[in-house]
Amino acid sequence: MIRKFVAASVLALVSAPLLAAECSVEVHSTDQMTFDTKEIKVSKSCKTFTIELKHVGNLPKNVMGHNLVVAKTSDVQAISADGIAAGVDKDYLKADDARVIAHTKLIGGGESDSVTFDVSKLDAAEAYQFFCSFPGHAALMKLALIHISEPTRRYAISYAVFCLKKKLFMTLKPY
């Protein structure tokens, strides 16, 4: 009984971060008007995908604010234009913009926000980007979000489980 419990707990601890890494990504934004992630890959094997945005700079959001918006490449320009018209109080996004697939709120230095969206919203035939809708920022902060069919990190998970089994066997033998 105890052995079973320990094995399950350890397995959960080890595999959870690996599985989570498949369907989520952490993106840092900076005072230099950049994202540190050059592309985001979303696997079709994920039901939902989570993007956590952190602002690792110090400047406030009215000066160097960043959000992270996901949309079809063909919609980015129009979303940006409407966002500028909406203003900083609306996080530089038009309210309930149907073209926006997902977005975080606008954040300043030291802040973070995350967003989760259904991967089924992405169409394999479309090109997507993630960008910041703060006026002018998309010039540097507009990058590819790629919808891929293969699941990522399958090898890493198998390897971890293999090592775990070996370790558990050795650890639990005395019981």
Ligand code: ZN
């Ligand atoms: Zn920005």
